[in-house]
Amino acid sequence: MNKVMSNKWMIALYVLPSLMLVAILIFIPLVLTGYYGLTEWNGAGVMKFVGLENYAHALQDEQFRESVVHSFLLALFSTLSLGIYLVVSLILASKIKGTNLLRKIYLIPMLLSSVAIAQLWLKVYHPTNGMLNSLLNLLGVDHPPEWLANPDIVLYAIFIPILWQYAGFYILIYYAALKNVPEELIEAARIDGATPLQIALKVKVPLISGIIKVTVVLAIVGSLKYFDLIYVMTGGGPNGASEVMASYMYKEAFGSYHFGYGSAIAFYLLIITLIMTYFTRKLTASKDDVQY
Amino acid sequence: MKLPYVFLYMVLALIAVFQIYPLIWLLSFSLKDNTEIFGKSPFALPESPKWENYVKVWTDGNIGTYFFNSVWITVLSVALTVLLASMVTFAITRMNWKLNKPVLGLFMVGYMIPIHSALIPLFSMFNKVGLIDNPLSIVITYTAYNLPLTIMILLGFYYSLPREMEEAAIMDGCSINRLFFKIILPMTTPVVSTTVIINMIFNWNEFVFVNTFISSEKYKTLTVGIQNFIGQYMTDWGAIGATLMISVLPLLIAFIFFSDRIIDGITAGAVKG
Incomplete structure (x- = not known):
């Protein structure tokens, strides 16, 4: 038994193909991104080594700094919206009938590609014939805003389809966790005279704090990577008002052929994502994790 | 009350x-x-349904080609990912070797990185070996980037499989390949179907790799194809709507039949991370 299961050739045969794919297509490119960031390069010609120039330039670059701020704003919105999802899940999990169908309906947008969602919401936000402004007209609003053309509101407008896309996903996760809370604990609290609101806030929410922490990490790290939806809906515009890190990188590299500078931005994106993953995990990993 | x-x-x-x-x-x-x-009011239902919108976008544009590309690229990538991930998970959980934990750790780290941070070197690597504008680049990229999550989902199931069966099989002189393909793999069907679904959704909807690596119309998938196609039909909302419906319909239909599996897949993928 042990001899057969320790056969080095077989282990190599089973593991190496995948390991090589991941090494060549994920890990080596990450290292190369850091290196390309040290060069001036148009993607095809000669690479000119320029040291830390690109990295230093990015810190001075107003557009890059704004894109970082926008990415973090989206991360903040996403984290705050977790509160809404949690409330909805608490309602769903409180012995209401028909929740199965409701959860499935909530999840439907999650199945669509970000490109399809972006195209659909371009139509929803269309200034004259869109669903939203037509609705506002019916309600008597005379001059509803041009949602995606106004730099002051475009980032909020873009967050709505993100909320729409992920609502069902987070509600599903919270609901599954809430259904795992032992019935005896809720019963005990009820016998002690706790109101449904108290049961929700003092019993249920603390008991699923582990899952809540996971979702906070998912929401923050996921937001830092947003690209498809913004690329299709606004291309970062108007005037950079909805630019995020990934879209700015893409524009610099594949739009302006600044592959060196684009790589520096991509490397910052990597570092920021890893740091945020580390810190959100650290911050949310409190010592008094509730056990049940 | x-x-x-x-x-x-x-x-x-x-x-x-x-x-x-x-x-x-x-x-x-x-x-x-x-x-x-x-x-008319945007909220009104269509007076007489213009099904010709669908016929028009399917025949005028390349939607048929894009659709076919999405199907075969998705199917091939999913099959490759799930097979390779199953083999890795089998080797990590069942076979005896010292480096299994560090290797597993490597795959786990692969799950956390943002794909955009690897995009430029990937592009130049594929360019050097002539894989730009070749669907093979898409298939291997999808496989590599979906392996970590797929392994993570498979892992729990493999740990819970009883060992008696494989011990008996090895005693009887069964080879590793036979054990894996004939005994273990069939036993993992439930979790495999979960990973198939989650991979299917990711690949069907993926945008940035195809948008960056593929330029010929004949290799584009639906997500990228519809994006360009809609650009041409700027003002024809009916055509745009029909195109979008065609692109989202396969997963919506799958959801009607496999909603429970899809829910499993989506939650498993998230909570393991």
Whole structure:
């Protein structure tokens, strides 16, 4: 038994193909991104080594700094919206009938590609014939805003389809966790005279704090990577008002052929994502994790 | 006690409307022509459904080609990912070697990195070996980037498989390959179907790799194809709607039949991370 299961050739045969794919297509490119960031390069010609120039330039670059701020704003919105999802899940999990169908309906947008969602919401936000402004007209609003053309509101407008896309996903996760809370604990609290609101806030929410922490990490790290939806809906515009890190990188590299500078931005994106993953995990990993 | 429940139901129903109505609206304008779209209320149902919108985008554009590309690239990548991930997970959980934990750790780290941070070197690597504008680059990239999550989902199931069966099989002189393909792999069907579904959704909807590596119309997938196609049909909302409906329909139909598996896949993928 042990001899057969320790056969080095077989282990190599089973593991190496995948390991090589991941090494060549994920890990080596990450290292190369850091290196390309040290060069001036148009993607095809000669690479000119320029040291830390690109990295230093990015810190001075107003557009890059704004894109970082926008990415973090989206991360903040996403984290705050977790509160809404949690409330909805608490309602769903409180012995209401028909929740199965409701959860499935909530999840439907999650199945669509970000490109399809972006195209659909371009139509929803269309200034004259869109669903939203037509609705506002019916309600008597005379001059509803041009949602995606106004730099002051475009980032909020873009967050709505993100909320729409992920609502069902987070509600599903919270609901599954809430259904795992032992019935005896809720019963005990009820016998002690706790109101449904108290049961929700003092019993249920603390008991699923582990899952809540996971979702906070998912929401923050996921937001830092947003690209498809913004690329299709606004291309970062108007005037950079909805630019995020990934879209700015893409524009610099594949739009302006600044592959060196684009790589520096991509490397910052990597570092920021890893740091945020580390810190959100650290911050949310409190010592008094509730056990049940 | 009655009244609060009515209120709660209304909240839940309102959210359901918010989640589903944009799609119903999409279906509705995909069946209208421009006079109806721009002349009448956007909330009106189509007077007589213009199915010719669908016929037009399917025959005029390359939607048929894009659709076919999405299907074969998705199927091939999913098959490759799930097979390779199963082999790795089998080797990590069942076979005896010292480096199994560090190797598993490497795959786990691969799950956390943002794909955009690897995009430029990937592009130049594929360029050097002549894989730019070649669907093979898409298949291997999808496989590599979906391996970590797939392994993570498989892992728990493999740990829970009883060992008696394989011990008996090895005693009887069964080879590793036979053990894996004939005994272990069939036993993992439930979790394999979960990973197939989650991979299918990711690959079908993927955008940035195809947008960056593929330039010929004949290799584009639906997500990228519709993006370009819609650019040309700027003002023909009916055609745009029909195109979008065609791109989202396969997963919506899959959801009707496999909703429980899809829910499993989506939650498993998230909570393992």
